[in-house]
Amino acid sequence: MGHKRGIQDKIKALSEYLNVNPARITESEGTLYSFKALYYGPNTAYLVLTDIEANVAARRAIKSRLWVITLEAAFEYFGIESYPADALEKLKHQEIREINAGIYRLVEATCGAEILSEKMLSLGNRANILADYDQTERKSGEYYIYRLF
Structure with missing residues (x-):
């Protein structure tokens, strides 16, 4: 019951933010970072999360x-005009996962992933990390809204 109520509250917050009927917001089947995404139409998705x-x-x-x-x-x-997304066209997803795992091991062996995460979040990077579309954190009631695409 709590999960359904939580999702309904998030749908309400997003629909109020977008100024649309809540019936036009749909819940994702899967999760992203263990949380459901919410869709407005086929090409727009959001994470709606508490702090x-x-x-x-x-x-x-x-x-x-x-x-x-x-x-x-x-x-x-280094002032290089290139983007990490370019790698997606040249490497397989499994290769990227393996590279990421290696970088994680390096971070753990040095400062530790928790220290890196804390530092990034303390500098206000939450929107940059979660809002893939525009790196913007929006507030609606008790929720923060992050546009994914």
Whole structure:
């Protein structure tokens, strides 16, 4: 019962933010970082999370996207005009997962993934991590809204 009520509250918050009828919002079948995404039409998806859920999701996202974070940091540092998404066209998903696992082991062997996550979140990077579409965190009532695509 609690899960259904939670999802309905999130649908209500998103529909109010978008100013649309809640019936036009649908729940994802799967999860992203252990949370359901909400769809408005076929081409727009959001995560709608409480503050605690957003922190949990961001930590999970950091762990699963270290390869992106590493490439973005390197490209930015050296002023390189390239994007991590370019790798998706040239590498298989399994290869990227293996690379990410290797980077995770390196982080764990140095500062530790928890310290990296804490530092990233303390600098206000939650929106950059969770809102793939526009890196923006929006508030609607007790929820934070992140557009995925």
